[in-house]
Amino acid sequence: MSEKVVLITGASSGIGKALAEAYSKFGYNLILAARNLEELEQNKNDLEINGSKILLHRTDVTKDEDCLQLINTAISKFNKIDILINNAGISQRSLAKNTKIEVDRQIMDVNYFGSICITKYALPHMIRSKNGHIVVISSIVGKFGFPLRSGYAASKHALGGYFESLRAELHKENIDVTIVFPGRIKTNISLNALTQDGTKYEKMDDGQAQGVSAVKCANSIIQSIKKKKKEVIIGGKETNLIHIKRFLPSLFYKIIQNIKPV
Secondary structure: OOOOEEEEEOOOOHHHHHHHHHHHHOOOEEEEEEOOHHHHHHHHHHHHOOOOOEEEEEOOOOOHHHHHHHHHHHHHHHOOOOEEEEOOOOOEOOOHHHOOHHHHHHHHHHHHHHHHHHHHHHHHHHHHHOOEEEEEEOOHHHOOOOOOOHHHHHHHHHHHHHHHHHHHHHOOOOEEEEEEEEOOEEOOOOOOOEOOOOOEOOOOOHHHHOOEEHHHHHHHHHHHHHOOOOEEEEOOHHHHHHHHHHHOHHHHHHHHHHOOOO
16 A cells, blocks of 8 residues: 555544554555644644655645646656545535625635645646546535525535536546545534634534544545445535435425524
8 A cells, every 4th residue: 555645635634643643553655634634733743653655735726826836746746646635624604694705715616626726736647647646625515505604505515516517527537536524523623614794603612522532524425435426425414405405405404593503
């Protein structure tokens, strides 16, 4: 496994950090990207214990030049990317009517355009080698709308449409695409979520605090990648809303209108 190369964005905390820790135990070589290089460096020594070669890269996925430099650096170092995990993202805690348009654009830039920009730069290398697996971390609100998440849900819906289309286009190139729909995962995502004016929410949601651990989520993602699943839903009872919407839509709308948003 030591020759396998995995690139993870948003790797400094949460699901991204847990994925890096899990893959390092398998001996995979890792390219870890995040805006906070200092946090990445704090984790590097622990990851290298298992023999993995670790490349850290300060990356703002909203900047095209950062995305291009990340891919070029990865290819220069390892000559390939076997698995690309688009994990970088930001959430939201604000009513649509109060949210500044700049905040909606920021969420879309990070969650949607950041993922497709990284993917576009990695694709030529994967196509040339006829090998690769592209993973994108969406959300269960990529399946349905939810109060206080209008911009966030929109960005995650957009990811589904883009990467489903990409999967259909790449089926003859030996490149797989997996879309992950996590529910409540115990990370700092609510702390860093944007409010109506773009400031951080800085609160831990009750549901988030009691959610599935990032380690368990990461392990489920890795197993899904191994099995080349097209989609995977991870979480607790909140994921039932996906099935309720499909089979009992009138009940779904009643629940969603009365549910506690956070």
